[in-house]
Amino acid sequence: TTYQKVAPLWCKRLLLNALDLLLPEPLVRHSGPSTIRATINEQPAQQRQVVHLLHYIPERRGEFFDVIEDVIPLYNVAVSVRVPGSVTSVATVPQGAPLPFEMHNGRIEFVVPVIHGHQMIEVIRD
Numbered sequence: 001t002t003y004q005k006v007a008p009l010w011c012k013r014l015l016l017n018a019l020d021l022l023l024p025e026p027l028v029r030h031s032g033p034s035t036i037r038a039t040i041n042e043q044p045a046q047q048r049q050v051v052h053l054l055h056y057i058p059e060r061r062g063e064f065f066d067v068i069e070d071v072i073p074l075y076n077v078a079v080s081v082r083v084p085g086s087v088t089s090v091a092t093v094p095q096g097a098p099l100p101f102e103m104h105n106g107r108i109e110f111v112v113p114v115i116h117g118h119q120m121i122e123v124i125r126d
Helices: 002-006 009-022
Strands: 028-030 036-043 048-055 074-082 087-093 101-104 107-115 118-125
Touching (some): 028 036
């Protein structure tokens, strides 16, 4: 395909715009670069969600493989997560540092001070 061969930015924007139309309220949003991978583990027994933010940039160093040589940290990344109900606390894991947060229209919003490769954030619900 065109994207596989030359990766034009317009193809990526076209797909992202289509996703925005189909999914106007995604589970998670962030202010970081597109190289962040954000996932959420739902843990109902503990009444929490664990947000995983990964920022590793693979480089094509061989014909059939990519490598990650350098970890580039990111600072002050705003995150918004759709949550059912109310939230009692937000903290980094495993550091345990509490993060200030706000609730707006069924979403919790907070800022992650640093992502050095991988950062987990625990969202405790009522």
